[in-house]
Amino acid sequence: MWRVYIRRMTVDDYRALSAFDIHHRVTSGTTSAREFAQHALELAESTGRELNAFITICTDKALAQADDIDRNVAAGESVGPMAGVPIVLKDNISYRDYPLTCASKILNGYVPPFDATAAVRLVEAGAVIIGKANMDEFAMGSSNENSAYGPVHNPVDHSLAPGGSSGGSAAVVAAGIVPIAYGSETGGSVRQPAAFCGTYGFKPTYGGISRFGLVAFASSCDVISPLARDPRDLALAYKVASGHDHNDSTSLDFEHPDYPNDLELGRKLTIGVPADYFPPELDSDVRAVVDKAIDALKTAGHSIVDVKSPMSRMAIPIYYIVASAEASANLARYDGVRYGKREGADLALHDMYAATRAKGFGDEVKRRIMLGTYALSSGYYDAYYQKASDVRQLLREEFARLFDEVDLLITPTSPTPAFKLGERIDDPLAMYLSDMYTAPSSLAGNPAISIPYGSVPDGRPVGVQLIAALKDDRTLFQAAASLA
Amino acid sequence: MRYTHDGFEAVIGLEVHCQLETKTKLFTACPYSYGEEPNSQTEAVTLALPGALPVCNRAAVDYAMRMILAVGGTVHQTSIFARKNYFYPDLPKGYQISQFDRPIGTGGSIDYQLDDGTPRSVGLIRIHLEEDAGKSLHPEGGENFTRVDLNRSGTPLIEIVSEPDIVSPQDAYAYLNRLKQIVQYLEICTGDMEKGQLRCDANVSVRPIGESQFGTRTELKNLNSFKGVERALLFEIERQVKVIKSGGAVIQSTLLWNEQKQEAIAMRGKEESHDYRYFPEPDLFPLIISDEWLAETRSALPELPAEKAARFVAKYGIRVYDATVLTDSRALADYYETVMTTCEDSVGASNWIQTELLGALKKRGEEIVDCPVPPGEIADLLNRVKSSEISGKIAKTVFAEMLESGKSAASIIKEKGLVQISDPSQLEPVIAEIIAANGKQVEAYRGGKVALFGFFVGQVMKQTRGQANPQIVNDLLKKALDT
Numbered sequence: 001m002w003r004v005y006i007r008r009m010t011v012d013d014y015r016a017l018s019a020f021d022i023h024h025r026v027t028s029g030t031t032s033a034r035e036f037a038q039h040a041l042e043l044a045e046s047t048g049r050e051l052n053a054f055i056t057i058c059t060d061k062a063l064a065q066a067d068d069i070d071r072n073v074a075a076g077e078s079v080g081p082m083a084g085v086p087i088v089l090k091d092n093i094s095y096r097d098y099p100l101t102c103a104s105k106i107l108n109g110y111v112p113p114f115d116a117t118a119a120v121r122l123v124e125a126g127a128v129i130i131g132k133a134n135m136d137e138f139a140m141g142s143s144n145e146n147s148a149y150g151p152v153h154n155p156v157d158h159s160l161a162p163g164g165s166s167g168g169s170a171a172v173v174a175a176g177i178v179p180i181a182y183g184s185e186t187g188g189s190v191r192q193p194a195a196f197c198g199t200y201g202f203k204p205t206y207g208g209i210s211r212f213g214l215v216a217f218a219s220s221c222d223v224i225s226p227l228a229r230d231p232r233d234l235a236l237a238y239k240v241a242s243g244h245d246h247n248d249s250t251s252l253d254f255e256h257p258d259y260p261n262d263l264e265l266g267r268k269l270t271i272g273v274p275a276d277y278f279p280p281e282l283d284s285d286v287r288a289v290v291d292k293a294i295d296a297l298k299t300a301g302h303s304i305v306d307v308k309s310p311m312s313r314m315a316i317p318i319y320y321i322v323a324s325a326e327a328s329a330n331l332a333r334y335d336g337v338r339y340g341k342r343e344g345a346d347l348a349l350h351d352m353y354a355a356t357r358a359k360g361f362g363d364e365v366k367r368r369i370m371l372g373t374y375a376l377s378s379g380y381y382d383a384y385y386q387k388a389s390d391v392r393q394l395l396r397e398e399f400a401r402l403f404d405e406v407d408l409l410i411t412p413t414s415p416t417p418a419f420k421l422g423e424r425i426d427d428p429l430a431m432y433l434s435d436m437y438t439a440p441s442s443l444a445g446n447p448a449i450s451i452p453y454g455s456v457p458d459g460r461p462v463g464v465q466l467i468a469a470l471k472d473d474r475t476l477f478q479a480a481a482s483l484a
Numbered sequence: 485m486r487y488t489h490d491g492f493e494a495v496i497g498l499e500v501h502c503q504l505e506t507k508t509k510l511f512t513a514c515p516y517s518y519g520e521e522p523n524s525q526t527e528a529v530t531l532a533l534p535g536a537l538p539v540c541n542r543a544a545v546d547y548a549m550r551m552i553l554a555v556g557g558t559v560h561q562t563s564i565f566a567r568k569n570y571f572y573p574d575l576p577k578g579y580q581i582s583q584f585d586r587p588i589g590t591g592g593s594i595d596y597q598l599d600d601g602t603p604r605s606v607g608l609i610r611i612h613l614e615e616d617a618g619k620s621l622h623p624e625g626g627e628n629f630t631r632v633d634l635n636r637s638g639t640p641l642i643e644i645v646s647e648p649d650i651v652s653p654q655d656a657y658a659y660l661n662r663l664k665q666i667v668q669y670l671e672i673c674t675g676d677m678e679k680g681q682l683r684c685d686a687n688v689s690v691r692p693i694g695e696s697q698f699g700t701r702t703e704l705k706n707l708n709s710f711k712g713v714e715r716a717l718l719f720e721i722e723r724q725v726k727v728i729k730s731g732g733a734v735i736q737s738t739l740l741w742n743e744q745k746q747e748a749i750a751m752r753g754k755e756e757s758h759d760y761r762y763f764p765e766p767d768l769f770p771l772i773i774s775d776e777w778l779a780e781t782r783s784a785l786p787e788l789p790a791e792k793a794a795r796f797v798a799k800y801g802i803r804v805y806d807a808t809v810l811t812d813s814r815a816l817a818d819y820y821e822t823v824m825t826t827c828e829d830s831v832g833a834s835n836w837i838q839t840e841l842l843g844a845l846k847k848r849g850e851e852i853v854d855c856p857v858p859p860g861e862i863a864d865l866l867n868r869v870k871s872s873e874i875s876g877k878i879a880k881t882v883f884a885e886m887l888e889s890g891k892s893a894a895s896i897i898k899e900k901g902l903v904q905i906s907d908p909s910q911l912e913p914v915i916a917e918i919i920a921a922n923g924k925q926v927e928a929y930r931g932g933k934v935a936l937f938g939f940f941v942g943q944v945m946k947q948t949r950g951q952a953n954p955q956i957v958n959d960l961l962k963k964a965l966d967t
Binding site for chain 1: 528531532533534535536537538539540567569571573576577578579630632759761762763766767768769
């Protein structure tokens with residue numbers, strides 16, 4: 001007789017595991033889903049709180065979900081492809097029984113009575129939802145400083161911004177609290193924080209994941225987008241959440257291959273380097289990291305070609321007109337009438353509206369509502385909203401032409417590595433420019449990925465962005481895997 | 485024709501909203517029916533909860549297409565929903581999803597006749613789809629708050645905008661009646677203005693008779709009945725003429741009609757100065773109608789009132805006026821046609837339905853759809869009159885009984901022994917008896933007071949409890965008296 005001593009899994013063991021490892025251990029009965037959930041919840045309460053990455057931690061429901069998985073495994077029933085994997089949702093994704101805040105005071109007290117389609121699919125796949133991540137208010141921001149719940153700290157260095165708006169989602173993945181988190185993209189809100197925190201971030205083709213239950217910021221750009229620490233987990237995260245949904249008219253019905261099991265590239269690509277994304281003033285350390293990735297791809301036998309994308313230079317102005325215009329209407333429902341915060345209940349109707357929205361929204365949200373309202377106003381519509389929409393169409397056409405010639409575009413994710421918390425908060429324009437390389441594909445609807453591919457000399461991570469043709473999400477996972 | 489007042493003529497255009505009778509709302513599967521508990525017919529989309537999204541109701545699109553096709557308009561196979569932005573508590577999203585520069589329908593006309601038979605054709609500018617708002621119930625008693633009922637919020641409407649082709653308040657009334665008739669025929673809207681299922685705003689201006697330029701128009705709102713539309717237009721036309729005559733100018737504005745006070749009051753400038761900031765609804769892709777769908781809807785269109793009336797004239801040989809009355813509603817026309825599947829007297833049936841049946845129903849406060857007498861029974865009754873089994877007069881008695889008891893004509897006639905007596909051998913003894921008993925009158929009649937003939941007929945009818953065949957009685961009486 002001999003005994004096997006199994007060392008109890010430590011937090012550090014847990015942090016080193018991928019979603020696939022966790023799924024394997026849970027389904028093979030090696031480690032219970034409950035144990036993983038407990039580790040994730042403990043980390044959320046300790047590291048997560050230090051980083052201010054969470055708005056809500058969903059302890060009770062997470063443990064109940066984990067127990068369900070364990071029961072099913074024990075009973076020999078089939079479980080989903082994410083069984084027992086702890087995950088986090090950005091707090092603009094509707095999840096029943098827990099507050100949905102969008103990091104805004106205006107939603108004080110609102111608890112949604114329904115689940116986002118993505119949340120339904122994740123739970124069905126066996127994922128265990130640990131908590132709701134901090135973010136920029138209504139997903140408007142690039143540093144996570146526009147949160148009514150305070151800024152998130154970058155796990156790489158707590159004095160750095162984690163990026164935004166999905167700062168909390170990026171931080172919980174980078175800090176090892178969970179292997180997969182979901183944020184949302186409108187103009188770079190997952191790729192940019194992924195780059196700042198040193199994780200992978202993926203923006204699907206527009207419509208690739210249902211928006212039903214995702215609180216709208218700019219409907220024509222919004223898409224739920226996952227973050228992970230390796231390409232395979234990222235591919236799994238997308239596979240599970242993707243697919244057409246009859247509750248979202250803009251969700252697309254296209255073939256989703258089994259991304260995580262289809263990572264072998266097996267072909268030589270043509271990869272375009274758009275000069276417009278590499279201006280002379282680009283941070284040379286950032287450029288060096290992207291060049292290194294280009295070299296690696298060249299070495300692997302892919303052909304690298306110079307291309308031009310002048311319309312990409314228009315992306316920031318288009319984005320801040322179109323997205324703000326849509327936001328000005330999307331955020332009109334926060335009026336203090338049906339749910340959330342109401343100020344000035346004793347005042348006349350329009351004064352109540354004004355008081356509620358003045359106190360409920362933060363400065364950046366108000367700025368964009370005003371910008372968007374102006375862009376749609378009678379007498380200005382043609383000069384702003386219509387012109388921006390027309391140029392957006394030109395950008396789409398330019399992208400379509402580019403992807404007739406190349407399989408991928410390679411660019412920096414963001415022009416700089418993570419900046420300091422507080423550094424840009426009083427300079428909205430500088431803040432907006434950190435999305436200049438991510439906004440074009442958001443406006444055109446193309447899928448894109450941010451790959452952590454090194455760092456600048458002081459250790460701040462740098463993300464390399466790959467952009468693909470519409471609905472060719474698969475090539476991004478494959479290319480990312482080939483670079484890993 | 486064109487309404488004139490003091491040297492001026494009126495120019496009128498109407499905007500009519502029809503609430504489409506779909507089972508569910510325009511952008512959600514949330515069911516709706518009128519008169520339910522406030523806020524009981526709401527869910528995430530209706531309440532505009534964060535993250536809720538619109539999904540277009542196919543039936544509503546189909547209903548809109550029916551209307552466009554019925555009026556000879558163009559169905560645009562690509563149309564675009566747009567957001568119309570304004571804040572109000574009964575508008576949960578802070579915008580209404582409507583259509584703006586790319587509506588689903590344009591063109592077509594509403595064709596009808598005035599009471600004097602004048603044919604009219606009013607052109608349509610557009611027909612578009614949009615969602616309705618909820619209802620604000622403003623305080624009446626001691627309450628100092630407004631209640632909001634969102635049941636109606638999100639229900640489908642079509643807005644039908646006419647050209648300024650309407651020439652008088654009476655014309656507007658006739659236009660609305662035809663429009664209501666069409667939507668009812670199409671079974672897309674109940675057309676009940678009192679329940680708000682049909683709503684009307686009017687644009688009106690005046691100009692000197694013969695002038696081709698339009699005058700400054702005003703918009704009349706809060707018109708809650710067809711007659712209210714007529715009265716409000718009359719009021720507003722006279723008001724505008726008075727303003728101009730006294731040297732003033734009509735100011736472009738929106739006026740609210742007050743039915744109690746019979747006057748229109750201008751809204752305050754602030755209330756009407758909206759910038760709706762329309763822009764394409766990004767939650768919905770353009771609405772695309774396939775060729776197949778369009779063809780399917782076109783082929784499923786029912787026969788419309790004008791076509792039906794013309795067919796009735798041709799097929800049943802009834803007068804135009806009668807055909808118009810019988811095709812007033814699809815239910816009435818169907819009733820008549822069902823009667824005619826077994827009835828041998830089309831004109832008799834037409835008359836009977838218009839006078840006896842509709843008269844009786846009106847007294848009972850019922851509509852044709854509530855009629856307790858099945859059409860086959862009416863046909864049977866009228867066939868018995870036609871074959872002289874019963875007299876027209878007896879038929880009325882039988883019909884009253886049918887309406888009351890729900891029994892068949894046959895059983896009533898049998899039970900009460902009401903079969904008409906046409907056999908001369910049964911009637912001759914009765915006549916002989918009456919002649920014998922009324923010597924004086926017989927003498928007077930034979931002396932030239934022919935008006936007394938009616939007296940003898942009455943006596944026979946009395947003796948036979950009305951069952952005698954009047955034609956036979958006439959013949960026999962004449963024979964007996966004149967010899």
